[in-house]
Amino acid sequence: MSAIVSIKGLNKTYASGFVALKSVDLEIKRGEILALLGPNGAGKTTLINIVCGIVKPTSGTVIADGHDIQRDYRRAREAIGLVPQELSTDAFETVAATVRFSRGLFGKKRDDAHVEKVLKALTLWDKRDNKIMTLSGGMKRRVLIAKALSHEPTILFLDEPTAGVDVELRHDMWKMVRGLRESGVTVILTTHYIEEAQEMADRIGVINKGELLLVEEKAALMKKLGKRKLIVELAEPIAEAPANGTLSNDKKTLTLTFDAGTTVGPMLGELNRAGVQIADVRTEETSLEDIFVGLVHGKEAA
Amino acid sequence: MNVYAIKAIYRFEMARTFRTLTQSIASPVLSTSLYFIVFGSAIGGRMGAIDGVSYGAFIVPGLVMLSLLSESISNASFGIYLPKWSGTIYELHSAPVGPAEVILGYVGAAASKSLMLGALILVTARVFVPYQVEHPVWMVLFLVLTSTTFSMFGFIIGLWADSFQKLQTIPLMVVTPLTFLGGAFYSIKMLPPFWQKVTLVNPVVYLISGMRWAFTGTGDVDVVVSAGATFGFLIICGAVITYIFKTGWRLKT
Numbered sequence: 001m002s003a004i005v006s007i008k009g010l011n012k013t014y015a016s017g018f019v020a021l022k023s024v025d026l027e028i029k030r031g032e033i034l035a036l037l038g039p040n041g042a043g044k045t046t047l048i049n050i051v052c053g054i055v056k057p058t059s060g061t062v063i064a065d066g067h068d069i070q071r072d073y074r075r076a077r078e079a080i081g082l083v084p085q086e087l088s089t090d091a092f093e094t095v096a097a098t099v100r101f102s103r104g105l106f107g108k109k110r111d112d113a114h115v116e117k118v119l120k121a122l123t124l125w126d127k128r129d130n131k132i133m134t135l136s137g138g139m140k141r142r143v144l145i146a147k148a149l150s151h152e153p154t155i156l157f158l159d160e161p162t163a164g165v166d167v168e169l170r171h172d173m174w175k176m177v178r179g180l181r182e183s184g185v186t187v188i189l190t191t192h193y194i195e196e197a198q199e200m201a202d203r204i205g206v207i208n209k210g211e212l213l214l215v216e217e218k219a220a221l222m223k224k225l226g227k228r229k230l231i232v233e234l235a236e237p238i239a240e241a242p243a244n245g246t247l248s249n250d251k252k253t254l255t256l257t258f259d260a261g262t263t264v265g266p267m268l269g270e271l272n273r274a275g276v277q278i279a280d281v282r283t284e285e286t287s288l289e290d291i292f293v294g295l296v297h298g299k300e301a302a
Numbered sequence: 303m304n305v306y307a308i309k310a311i312y313r314f315e316m317a318r319t320f321r322t323l324t325q326s327i328a329s330p331v332l333s334t335s336l337y338f339i340v341f342g343s344a345i346g347g348r349m350g351a352i353d354g355v356s357y358g359a360f361i362v363p364g365l366v367m368l369s370l371l372s373e374s375i376s377n378a379s380f381g382i383y384l385p386k387w388s389g390t391i392y393e394l395h396s397a398p399v400g401p402a403e404v405i406l407g408y409v410g411a412a413a414s415k416s417l418m419l420g421a422l423i424l425v426t427a428r429v430f431v432p433y434q435v436e437h438p439v440w441m442v443l444f445l446v447l448t449s450t451t452f453s454m455f456g457f458i459i460g461l462w463a464d465s466f467q468k469l470q471t472i473p474l475m476v477v478t479p480l481t482f483l484g485g486a487f488y489s490i491k492m493l494p495p496f497w498q499k500v501t502l503v504n505p506v507v508y509l510i511s512g513m514r515w516a517f518t519g520t521g522d523v524d525v526v527v528s529a530g531a532t533f534g535f536l537i538i539c540g541a542v543i544t545y546i547f548k549t550g551w552r553l554k555t
Contacts, residue, residue: 052396056550074304074398082396088389092321097314104310104396247452 004030004062004155004186012046012210020046022210023060028155028188033181034215035201036190043210044190045085048157052082065154081153085160085190087140091133095124098132099146106151118146121176128184138169145176158179158189162196174200198259230256230264231283235277242274260285277279305398311407312414314410319415319548326415327422330369334423337342338430341487346431352489353520356421358431362513363513364486365427370420370445371452371506378456383469386460391553401547405454405540412453413446420445433517440525441516447510447532454539461493461546461553485514490522507534 005028012021021041028034036044049055051062053073060209062069065079068124070089079180099115119125122142127135132143141161148156158177162170177187177200187228188215191197198218205215214221245256264283319326339483341360351356385391394404425431435441484506489496501507502523513529516520521528546553 054392054395074400077396080396082392084392085459086389086392088392090385090388090390094316094493097317101314104306104313105393105399107304107306107398109306131520169313214376 001102002030003027004065005188006063007051008052008061010047011058011061012043012050012055013058019028020210021050021057024207026205026215028186028214029203030180031181031184031186033044033187033189033200033204034203034205035197036188036207037192037194037197038190038207039192041060042207044207045159045205046210048082048159048188048190049270052080053077054082054143078151079154081148081151081156083141083144083148083156083158083161085163087137087144089132089140089143094129094215095119095132095135095146096128096142098143099150102151104148106153106241107150114152115150118149123172138165141165141169145173149180153185155186155188158187160190160192162191162193202272216273227257228260228262230258230267232256232271232276232278233280233285235279238276242270248288303436304399304403307397308406308410311373311404312411315408315411316414318381319377319411327419330419331375331422331426334365334369335426335430337361338427342430353518355518356375356431359433360489360514360518361487362424362427362431362433363517364484364510365400366420366445367448367484367506367510367513368422368481368486369423370416370448371477371509372473373419374412374416374449374452375456375459375477377415378409379455379460379469379473380456381408382460383463383466387466401544403548405457405543408530409450409453409457412456416449416453417445420449420525435517436519440529441513443529444509444513444516444532447529447536448513451521451532451536451539454536454543458539458542458546461551462542477506480504481510485510485522496497505531508532 005026007024007026007028010021010024010026011019013019024043024047026047027075036047038044046055051064051069052074053069057070064076066078067073067079069076070236093101095121096115099119100110100112103115104110116125119128122145124139124146125141127139130285132140145158145161161173161177164175174281177189180187189200201218202222203215204218206221232254234252234254238247238254239251241247242256243256244258245254247254254271258264258267264281268278268281306327312510318363336360338358343360346361347355351357352360364554459469459472483501484504485501492503493501508523508528508531511523511526512520512532515525515528
């Protein structure tokens with residue numbers, strides 16, 4: 001598969017001196033769903049905003065759909081749709097009018113049939129004549145998606161699409177994104193939920209403090225990231241930990257690490273059979289912070 | 303050139319105008335009517351003719367310019383400030399448009415609105431004072447040139463402003479004084495010789511003088527100078543906007 005977006009040596013330092021991106025290289029494959037995973041302030045939005053033309057890069061190049069985003073910005077932007085994180089909408093406009101406006105702005109001839117299709121897909125058709133200010137937050141999010149899809153982009157950026165969104169809309173959104181991928185649209189979404197990346201993406205990029213730490217196929221990455229811990233408080237100290245565990249210094253706490261998909265029962269059974277006296281058990285998930293610390297350390301060690 | 307974008311922006315802005323039609327139209331028409339009642343009828347009746355024109359008719363071109371200037375600036379500055387304020391400007395930045403489309407869309411809509419208003423004020427004025435237009439083609443030229451130029455100027459103010467206060471500052475502190483001192487209510491020939499020279503620094507003098515020449519056939523400065531000065535200001539504003547969009551000043555981080 002060829003790259004539809006190709007980012008090389010991208011740097012961004014804001015006027016305040018804040019370094020948002022440090023020489024990011026990224027190839028986004030045509031037709032894939034790529035999730036950019038990272039904590040708040042990692043540089044996800046800056047990266048997206050540069051590709052979409054909202055933020056000017058300090059250095060580096062971006063090619064989108066075969067066009068340089070700076071030299072040939074018109075052609076590049078025609079191919080791109082953006083759903084921003086903030087719910088910025090024209091309060092007094094109607095839903096249909098604002099979507100038609102977006103289509104025109106992106107250089108497409110008026111096409112009410114397409115607008116109807118987009119609005120129906122997002123269950124906004126009944127609200128088409130409502131002013132945007134009368135809509136709920138979730139509905140406004142749908143309006144922003146409709147605007148981004150109005151000009152039939154081949155690349156869609158979703159910046160934190162499910163932040164502050166209820167469960168129903170989140171599932172609708174996931175369904176919609178899959179549908180878009182099936183129709184050939186490349187989707188890039190940012191999130192700070194591991195589960196969301198896991199649910200949606202073909203590939204996952206991990207970004208922290210302006211650095212793209214890695215980009216991997218989801219399956220490979222989830223194996224690395226999706227670790228859980230079983231913490232066993234021991235009634236009697238034991239001399240030696242089993243192969244997948246570590247023992248605390250006082251020999252009273254045993255920590256077993258396992259993949260997210262594994263069930264806990266057999267592990268406890270094994271401990272029982274080995275004659276280990278268990279006082280208490282609890283499980284922990286590796287937090288995103290832990291994962292980042294792990295990845296950053298891993299990178300430094302390599 | 304992205305023609306669909308120009309159309310989209312223009313329609314969008316005109317829809318905003320028609321949505322707020324009462325405020326957009328009623329308040330300038332009302333304030334102009336008040337000027338005519340006070341200066342035209344009440345005080346004007348006790349004033350002698352200027353250059354052979356009754357005082358009521360004399361102030362018509364100046365009043366049209368006064369409304370045109372302030373309305374053009376406020377329309378255009380508000381039109382671009384609003385998306386900056388609400389955050390919807392992200393869409394403009396991410397769209398395949400350059401300065402040309404944005405100027406034509408926003409400034410075109412603001413100037414159209416001013417022109418409609420100018421026409422309405424001319425009609426309103428006719429109710430209060432009988433006036434004649436000696437050079438109708440020049441009158442239309444000055445109306446179009448002034449609406450366009452000051453809509454561009456307003457557009458720059460809207461790009462520059464980062465608060466609603468700043469949006470009001472320039473029209474209130476600069477444009478209103480320049481208009482009142484620009485000969486809207488008097489001929490600059492009435493000033494002492496020294497101030498006649500000083501007042502020529504005021505660009506609004508050329509606008510009002512040109513407009514008055516179109517109405518009465520006499521102006522304070524030559525009509526070609528008036529048209530040239532206005533056109534020059536138009537070019538300057540266009541250059542400033544292009545520069546702003548090229549550099550992303552106050553627009554992009």
